[in-house]
Amino acid sequence: xxxxxxxxxxxxxxxxxxPRGVGRVIVxxxxxxxxxxxxxxxxxxxxLSLKPAVGLTFPQALIPTGLTFDxxxxxxxxxxxxxxxLNTVVxxxxxxxxxxxxxxxAGYAFAKKRFPxxxxxxxxxxxxLMVPYHITLIPTFVLLSKMDGxxxxxxxxxxxxxxxxxxxxxxxxxxxxxxxLIDAARVDGASDLRIFVQLILPLCRPILATLGLFVFxxxxxxxxxxxxxxxxxxxRTLTTGIAGLMRxxxxxxxxxxxxVVALAPIFLAYLFAQRHFTEGVxxxxxxx
Amino acid sequence: xxxxxxxxxxxxxxxxxxxxxxxxxxxxxxxxxxADNFEYLLGDPLFWKALTVTxxxxxxxxxxxxxxxxxxxxxxRRAFVGVRFFRSVFFLPxxxxxxxxxxIFIWIFNDDGPIPALLDLLGMPTGSWLTSPTLALPxxxxxxxxxxxxxxxxxxxxxxxxxxxxxxxxxxVDGAGAWQRFRHLTLPQLRSVMFFLVVIETISSFxxxxxxxxxxxxxxxxxTYTLGYMLYDQAFKFFNFGYSAAVSMVLFVMVLAFTLVQxxxxxxxxx
Numbered sequence: 001x002x003x004x005x006x007x008x009x010x011x012x013x014x015x016x017x018x019p020r021g022v023g024r025v026i027v028x029x030x031x032x033x034x035x036x037x038x039x040x041x042x043x044x045x046x047x048l049s050l051k052p053a054v055g056l057t058f059p060q061a062l063i064p065t066g067l068t069f070d071x072x073x074x075x076x077x078x079x080x081x082x083x084x085x086l087n088t089v090v091x092x093x094x095x096x097x098x099x100x101x102x103x104x105x106a107g108y109a110f111a112k113k114r115f116p117x118x119x120x121x122x123x124x125x126x127x128x129l130m131v132p133y134h135i136t137l138i139p140t141f142v143l144l145s146k147m148d149g150x151x152x153x154x155x156x157x158x159x160x161x162x163x164x165x166x167x168x169x170x171x172x173x174x175x176x177x178x179x180x181l182i183d184a185a186r187v188d189g190a191s192d193l194r195i196f197v198q199l200i201l202p203l204c205r206p207i208l209a210t211l212g213l214f215v216f217x218x219x220x221x222x223x224x225x226x227x228x229x230x231x232x233x234x235x236r237t238l239t240t241g242i243a244g245l246m247r248x249x250x251x252x253x254x255x256x257x258x259x260v261v262a263l264a265p266i267f268l269a270y271l272f273a274q275r276h277f278t279e280g281v282x283x284x285x286x287x288x
Numbered sequence: 289x290x291x292x293x294x295x296x297x298x299x300x301x302x303x304x305x306x307x308x309x310x311x312x313x314x315x316x317x318x319x320x321x322x323a324d325n326f327e328y329l330l331g332d333p334l335f336w337k338a339l340t341v342t343x344x345x346x347x348x349x350x351x352x353x354x355x356x357x358x359x360x361x362x363x364x365r366r367a368f369v370g371v372r373f374f375r376s377v378f379f380l381p382x383x384x385x386x387x388x389x390x391x392i393f394i395w396i397f398n399d400d401g402p403i404p405a406l407l408d409l410l411g412m413p414t415g416s417w418l419t420s421p422t423l424a425l426p427x428x429x430x431x432x433x434x435x436x437x438x439x440x441x442x443x444x445x446x447x448x449x450x451x452x453x454x455x456x457x458x459x460x461v462d463g464a465g466a467w468q469r470f471r472h473l474t475l476p477q478l479r480s481v482m483f484f485l486v487v488i489e490t491i492s493s494f495x496x497x498x499x500x501x502x503x504x505x506x507x508x509x510x511x512t513y514t515l516g517y518m519l520y521d522q523a524f525k526f527f528n529f530g531y532s533a534a535v536s537m538v539l540f541v542m543v544l545a546f547t548l549v550q551x552x553x554x555x556x557x558x559x
Contacts, residue, residue, distance in 0.1 A: 017365055017366035017456070018366065019466075021466075023466055027363060030359070030363055031363055031364075031374060034360055034363070034374075034378070035374065035377055035378075037434070038377055038378055038380065038381060038434070038438075039377060039380075040396075041389055041392045041393060041396065041434070042380070044392050044395065044396065044402075045389075045391070045392040048392070048395065056395065056400060057400040058400060058401050058402040058405045059402070059405070061400070062402075131540070132491070132495055132539070132540065132543050133495075134495050134497070134516055134519060134536055134539060135536045135537070135539065135540045135543075137519070137520075137523075137536070138519070138523050138529055138532050138533050138536060139533065141523070142529060217383055220385075221383075221384075221385035221387075223385065223387050223497075223498045223501075224497060224498070224520070227501075227520075228520075228523075228524060238388075239385050239387040239388065240387075242387065242388060242391065243387050243501065243502050246390075246391055246394070246502060247505075252391075252395060255391050256391055256392060259388040259389075259391050259392070262385070262388050263384060263385075263388055266383055266384070267380075270380070270383055274376060274379075277379070277383055278379060278442065
């Protein structure tokens with residue numbers, strides 16, 4: 001999808017949309033305001049997390065003086081933050097690996113294999129795309145609690161592995177791979193498994209990278225499912241853990257320090273793989 | 289894979305339908321109650337409150353985020369030095385969890401925070417937004433818009449890019465002003481993309497949960513008690529799983545209606 005294929009280089013003679021008259025003042029002004037509004041929460045988050053717990057009042061609280069790492073020390077030492085980091089990493093990484101594996105396998109089957117009921121099955125997949133996350137929440141939870149999956153890693157992870165959207169995208173991508181390639185491999189005596197591992201997967205590398213990053217981001221930021229399934233403090237993820245700190249009225253600077261810790265990896269990844277992020281979100285649509 | 293799908297997507301969906309017509313006690317025993325949950329729902333003032341809040345929220349949030357997205361898309365449409373920086377910055381909130389960002393937004397809208405303080409300076413004392421039954425919902429909508437405009441902006445930008453440059457050139461030559469060009473040339477070209485955004489933003493607004501949970505927990509006096517929050521609240525605070533499933537079915541019908549509108553209008557997948 002080329003939804004993010006936008007002009008970024010200055011073209012000589014691109015005067016078409018150049019602001020004129022008052023626009024020459026207003027346009028940069030609006031851009032500055034929008035940038036400020038976008039970035040201000042991040043700035044406030046970092047500065048307040050570096051302040052002592054008391055006296056966090058506007059505007060003094062925003063002046064970066066008297067900074068201290070007390071809140072970080074407290075939050076990293078005093079409660080379960082490191083455990084939540086671990087849980088979030090497990091949830092995100094394991095999910096990415098299996099979602100990509102299952103989605104590419106199912107995508108390959110839907111795109112290239114003929115089997116009875118293929119069309120019907122694919123349409124029911126598409127239908128599942130339309131069922132929002134919230135609708136299946138309660139029944140999935142009830143099911144998992146009957147299977148004793150509450151407060152376990154497998155209970156957290158397994159229900160999120162059946163990702164209809166990822167399967168759909170993989171199917172679309174694999175459908176574009178020429179049949180001739182697969183037929184040639186088959187003539188050479190390659191098994192289905194071999195075709196999948198040595199031919200299909202390498203060809204899918206670009207989409208796997210983008211999709212993988214998106215699935216990772218989605219799990220990292222996921223909230224509702226970890227909230228209901230991981231109810232014990234040591235089964236929380238970063239989002240549910242920090243929401244817990246908030247609900248327990250922990251000091252604001254500590255809660256913010258936790259948020260900064262939780263956001264940092266995503267921001268670092270964004271710095272280095274920005275294009276994959278924009279593509280991933282453009283491809284998969286709405287944010288989770 | 290198929291087993292997983294059967295187990296965790298189809299079963300819950302069917303189960304949800306079933307559960308909506310049943311009651312579950314704490315031990316997990318199910319009893320069939322027919323349409324009782326729905327009957328109770330229709331007579332429950334809390335449900336009507338949640339439905340109203342959800343609709344009001346949607347009416348605030350959707351135009352807000354779309355207007356901001358179109359405005360900013362127009363600003364970063366032209367390739368100028370540094371445009372890449374602005375586009376990257378505007379996308380940052382999209383990859384940020386609203387739960388994590390919500391923590392700072394609570395401060396921003398609080399008594400101690402900048403927004404009430406600045407409005408006070410302008411002679412509009414509001415007090416803390418999150419404890420005000422009238423301002424808490426707009427505050428949640430603003431935060432949600434902050435978290436989503438970067439995505440919508442990209443969608444609008446992609447469309448703007450497809451508009452033939454000749455049109456704009458011709459209008460310029462004819463001496464049309466900036467507003468005239470926007471009103472009569474650009475805006476009509478954006479109609480389909482705006483419709484698409486209205487649909488996806490409405491669907492997402494119907495289901496708003498994360499920002500509500502972290503910022504207001506449905507309060508004050510249920511002024512931010514949305515359907516998405518009600519469904520969580522009923523199940524995990526009051527353990528009325530059957531009732532919660534009935535709420536989720538109402539939500540599902542609302543979302544489905546909008547999804548069908550989208551599919552009918554576009555004929556195929558568009559994102």
